[in-house]
Amino acid sequence: MKEKIETIVKKYETDHIVKKYKDVDISLYLERKESPLQIVVVADANEYRTILYVGKVTFGTCACTGFYIYGRCKHIYAVAVKLQNSQINKRTEANHSPRPTHKDSM
Numbered sequence: 001m002k003e004k005i006e007t008i009v010k011k012y013e014t015d016h017i018v019k020k021y022k023d024v025d026i027s028l029y030l031e032r033k034e035s036p037l038q039i040v041v042v043a044d045a046n047e048y049r050t051i052l053y054v055g056k057v058t059f060g061t062c063a064c065t066g067f068y069i070y071g072r073c074k075h076i077y078a079v080a081v082k083l084q085n086s087q088i089n090k091r092t093e094a095n096h097s098p099r100p101t102h103k104d105s106m
Protein backbone atom coordinates (compact mmCIF):
# COMPACT_ATOMS: atom_id res chain seq x y z
CA MET A 1 0.00 0.00 0.00
CA LYS A 2 2.90 2.34 0.79
CA GLU A 3 4.22 1.84 -2.76
CA LYS A 4 0.77 2.56 -4.23
CA ILE A 5 0.55 5.84 -2.32
CA GLU A 6 4.01 6.74 -3.59
CA THR A 7 2.83 5.88 -7.11
CA ILE A 8 -0.07 8.31 -6.91
CA VAL A 9 2.09 11.07 -5.40
CA LYS A 10 4.66 10.66 -8.20
CA LYS A 11 1.96 10.42 -10.87
CA TYR A 12 0.68 13.91 -10.14
CA GLU A 13 4.03 15.51 -9.30
CA THR A 14 5.32 18.35 -11.48
CA ASP A 15 7.61 21.28 -10.61
CA HIS A 16 4.64 23.62 -10.82
CA ILE A 17 2.46 21.48 -8.54
CA VAL A 18 5.25 20.98 -5.99
CA LYS A 19 5.57 24.77 -5.73
CA LYS A 20 1.83 25.34 -5.42
CA TYR A 21 0.36 22.49 -3.41
CA LYS A 22 1.11 24.02 0.00
CA ASP A 23 -1.46 26.75 -0.73
CA VAL A 24 -4.15 24.10 -0.91
CA ASP A 25 -6.52 24.18 2.03
CA ILE A 26 -8.09 20.80 2.70
CA SER A 27 -11.39 21.49 4.47
CA LEU A 28 -12.76 17.95 4.29
CA TYR A 29 -10.75 14.74 4.40
CA LEU A 30 -12.39 11.33 4.58
CA GLU A 31 -10.24 8.24 4.31
CA ARG A 32 -11.99 4.92 3.91
CA LYS A 33 -10.53 1.46 3.61
CA GLU A 34 -12.86 -0.10 1.10
CA SER A 35 -11.00 -3.42 1.26
CA PRO A 36 -7.55 -4.45 2.54
CA LEU A 37 -6.29 -3.57 -0.95
CA GLN A 38 -8.23 -0.39 -1.66
CA ILE A 39 -8.26 3.01 0.04
CA VAL A 40 -10.68 5.70 -1.10
CA VAL A 41 -10.12 9.30 -0.03
CA VAL A 42 -12.78 11.97 -0.53
CA ALA A 43 -11.56 15.50 0.11
CA ASP A 44 -12.50 19.11 -0.43
CA ALA A 45 -9.36 20.97 -1.46
CA ASN A 46 -9.85 24.73 -1.93
CA GLU A 47 -13.53 23.88 -2.28
CA TYR A 48 -12.93 21.45 -5.14
CA ARG A 49 -14.07 17.91 -4.61
CA THR A 50 -11.06 15.64 -4.99
CA ILE A 51 -11.24 11.85 -4.92
CA LEU A 52 -8.32 9.43 -4.76
CA TYR A 53 -8.42 5.70 -5.31
CA VAL A 54 -5.31 3.94 -4.06
CA GLY A 55 -4.64 0.21 -4.16
CA LYS A 56 -5.90 -2.27 -6.71
CA VAL A 57 -7.08 0.76 -8.67
CA THR A 58 -4.89 3.86 -8.37
CA PHE A 59 -5.98 7.21 -9.73
CA GLY A 60 -7.21 10.62 -8.67
CA THR A 61 -9.89 12.95 -9.91
CA CYS A 62 -10.74 16.56 -9.16
CA ALA A 63 -13.52 18.98 -10.06
CA CYS A 64 -11.18 21.89 -10.91
CA THR A 65 -10.42 23.28 -14.38
CA GLY A 66 -6.72 22.39 -14.12
CA PHE A 67 -7.60 18.73 -13.83
CA TYR A 68 -10.14 19.02 -16.63
CA ILE A 69 -7.54 20.46 -18.99
CA TYR A 70 -4.28 18.79 -17.89
CA GLY A 71 -5.44 15.67 -16.08
CA ARG A 72 -3.49 16.66 -13.00
CA CYS A 73 -3.65 19.41 -10.39
CA LYS A 74 -2.27 20.58 -7.07
CA HIS A 75 -5.42 19.50 -5.23
CA ILE A 76 -4.93 15.81 -6.01
CA TYR A 77 -1.26 16.13 -5.14
CA ALA A 78 -2.01 17.85 -1.82
CA VAL A 79 -4.51 15.15 -0.86
CA ALA A 80 -2.08 12.38 -1.93
CA VAL A 81 0.66 13.92 0.25
CA LYS A 82 -1.78 14.13 3.17
CA LEU A 83 -2.68 10.46 2.69
CA GLN A 84 1.01 9.57 2.61
CA ASN A 85 1.62 11.46 5.86
CA SER A 86 -1.40 9.91 7.56
CA GLN A 87 -0.12 6.43 6.71
CA ILE A 88 3.32 7.29 8.12
CA ASN A 89 1.70 8.53 11.35
CA LYS A 90 -0.34 5.35 11.69
CA ARG A 91 2.80 3.26 11.36
CA THR A 92 4.66 5.37 13.89
CA GLU A 93 1.86 5.01 16.45
CA ALA A 94 1.89 1.24 16.01
CA ASN A 95 5.64 1.07 16.54
CA HIS A 96 5.62 3.22 19.65
CA SER A 97 3.39 1.25 21.96
CA PRO A 98 4.02 2.20 25.58
CA ARG A 99 6.85 0.19 27.07
CA PRO A 100 6.61 -1.22 30.57
CA THR A 101 8.62 0.81 33.05
CA HIS A 102 11.50 -0.99 34.69
CA LYS A 103 11.25 -0.18 38.35
CA ASP A 104 14.01 -2.64 39.18
CA SER A 105 16.50 -0.59 37.15
CA MET A 106 16.60 2.06 39.89
Ligand SMILES: [Zn+2]
Pocket residue numbers: 048062063064065066067072073074075076
Ligand atom coordinates in the same frame (compact mmCIF):
# COMPACT_ATOMS: atom_id res chain seq x y z
ZN1 LIG B 1 -7.90 20.21 -8.74
